[in-house]
Amino acid sequence: MIRIRNFQPADTDDILAIADVQLGEKYITVDDLSACNVIVVEDVELQKCVGFCLSYVGQDGKSYVRTVAVNPDHSGLGIGTVLVAKAVDYLQSIGAKKIMSPLWKHDDIVNSDVIFRRNGFFPVLEIPDYWYADSIAKGYSCPVCGKGCHCTCVMYELAMYN
Numbered sequence: 001m002i003r004i005r006n007f008q009p010a011d012t013d014d015i016l017a018i019a020d021v022q023l024g025e026k027y028i029t030v031d032d033l034s035a036c037n038v039i040v041v042e043d044v045e046l047q048k049c050v051g052f053c054l055s056y057v058g059q060d061g062k063s064y065v066r067t068v069a070v071n072p073d074h075s076g077l078g079i080g081t082v083l084v085a086k087a088v089d090y091l092q093s094i095g096a097k098k099i100m101s102p103l104w105k106h107d108d109i110v111n112s113d114v115i116f117r118r119n120g121f122f123p124v125l126e127i128p129d130y131w132y133a134d135s136i137a138k139g140y141s142c143p144v145c146g147k148g149c150h151c152t153c154v155m156y157e158l159a160m161y162n
């Protein structure tokens with residue numbers, strides 16, 4: 001059985017371990033967890049967090065789903081889709097009318113395309129080298145490029161009309 005809930009400090013190690021494997025070593029840090037709203041999925045039997053989603057309102061006033069990741073052992077169960085849905089609920093509850101999400105594209109595939117489209121998002125823009133400066137400044141590794149990420153971001157958008 002799984003449970004969707006808000007982040008607790010005891011989830012930190014599980015989240016960082018998932019992030020290192022799925023998003024690249026050191027891409028997500030403890031500071032990111034305090035700067036964002038963090039929703040987690042917990043496997044109740046295993047008593048561990050098996051997926052998470054970070055969202056936030058930027059200094060530009062825009063709302064973002066920053067990232068979502070699921071433990072590979074738990075993929076394909078709908079966890080990623082529900083995490084994005086809960087992040088959208090959160091951002092809407094604090095007044096978001098439009099939500100952006102910079103999604104990772106490699107080998108011409110955005111592997112989270114399906115879970116974002118299921119939540120009403122559409123691609124609006126491609127940005128080459130989106131993470132390059134940040135990856136150098138913060139020293140994280142891309143799972144594809146290693147140090148200095150040259151991956152393209154596809155910006156997805158969800159607009160609410162009510």
Ligand SMILES: CC(C)(COP(=O)(O)OP(=O)(O)OC[C@H]1O[C@@H](n2cnc3c(N)ncnc32)[C@H](O)[C@@H]1OP(=O)(O)O)[C@@H](O)C(=O)NCCC(=O)NCCS
Pocket residue numbers: 022023066067068069070071074075076077078079080081082102103104109110111112114115
């Ligand atoms: C993308 C990710 C969050 C999906 O989590 P999940 O819990 O498996 O997602 P769901 O079960 O809700 O949906 C799975 C759907 O995503 C699609 N999908 C998952 N991985 C995919 C991949 N590598 N390539 C293409 N599509 C993929 C499938 O179409 C699948 O649909 P189906 O179940 O109808 O076959 C997870 O695979 C992950 O952590 N990936 C690495 C990190 C990442 O890319 N994050 C998003 C960018 S920030």
